Every structure is written in structure tokens, then in C-alpha cells.
Amino acid sequence: MLDHFLPTIYLKISRHWVSGVVLPSGQVFGEPPLLALRYENTKPVILASGEAAQQLKGQEGVEVLNGFDHPRTLLANFSIGEKTLQLLFRRLLPKSLFMAKPVVIVHLQEHLEGGLTQVEARGFSELCRSAGARKVRVWTGRELTLDELRSGQFPAGAGTEWPL
Numbered sequence: 001m002l003d004h005f006l007p008t009i010y011l012k013i014s015r016h017w018v019s020g021v022v023l024p025s026g027q028v029f030g031e032p033p034l035l036a037l038r039y040e041n042t043k044p045v046i047l048a049s050g051e052a053a054q055q056l057k058g059q060e061g062v063e064v065l066n067g068f069d070h071p072r073t074l075l076a077n078f079s080i081g082e083k084t085l086q087l088l089f090r091r092l093l094p095k096s097l098f099m100a101k102p103v104v105i106v107h108l109q110e111h112l113e114g115g116l117t118q119v120e121a122r123g124f125s126e127l128c129r130s131a132g133a134r135k136v137r138v139w140t141g142r143e144l145t146l147d148e149l150r151s152g153q154f155p156a157g158a159g160t161e162w163p164l
Helices: 052-055 078-092 118-131 145-153
Strands: 006-015 019-023 025-032 036-038 042-049 061-068 104-107 135-141 159-162
Touching: 006 078, 019 078, 019 145, 025 061, 025 078, 036 052, 036 078, 042 052, 042 078, 078 118, 104 118, 118 135
Parallel strands: 006 104, 104 135
Antiparallel strands: 006 019, 019 025, 036 042, 036 061, 135 159
16 A cells, blocks of 8 residues: 555644654654744744744744634634644655655544534644645544554544544
């Protein structure tokens, strides 16, 4: 299967933290899902994301936003979330002219009461595609092991994979 040759990002998302692992390297990552920007002539200019954005909090003229912080749902602002993930993916993957877009397994960690709606699952699928993913698998349930991630076989009865 072609997916085994593509880089894979296991992306766990909660309101205040995005974390996971990049395969095949095994690189582990974690940071706040923040985006810092400043408006110049009414146009937003991105200054930083993640930890670097957090360091800019409180500076005059800098707005630090979180696209995943809302009281009812995990996807609060599509545009901010998209840019945050886009910058994260760029940092995580090696720079190369011929590097394929990654497969992203997005594991939602919060606001799961009553299960996801199809709209929420599709929203996260589209979000990751817009941020640069080739293929997206949306997962809710227990954390996946490295063996499960490498094989692409998710455990039956331990969660839900959204077919999109």
C-alpha cells in the first residue's frame, strides 16, 4: 500500500495542546496550538506559532489566537487552526522538493460527549487537508500504539474511525 511509503503524522488535538509522533522517524512533538499575529494596514501578518507564539503573549500589537479553544467544540476557528497546523507540519517534515504530503491521523481528545457529529469529523478532515495532508483519518478512542500506526490497522472496539 502506498501509504506505508508516505510520512505519517499522528496528531492528538486538545484545546490547549497538540502532540503526537511523526513516522517513520519516531519524532515526538508537543506544543500549544497558538498562532501569533499582528495587523499591518488591516492585513494579518503571522509572527509565530506554538511555543514561540506563547512567548509573544502580552506584547503590544500582537494577538495570540487558538483555533481549538471553544466551550462547545474543539474546532473553534477553521482559518486559525488551518494555519497553525500548516506551520506545524512544515516544521515536522523534512524539507525536500520531492517530499510527499503526509498522511495525518487526527486523534481528537476533548469535546467528545455524545460522540462526534459527521460535521465535526468532516471539519477536522478538511482542516488537515487544507493544512497540507494528502490523506486524513479521524480517530476517537484510546491512544494508538506505534505498531497500530505503522500497520494502519486500528483496534476494533477501542474507538471510532470516521469514514470520510
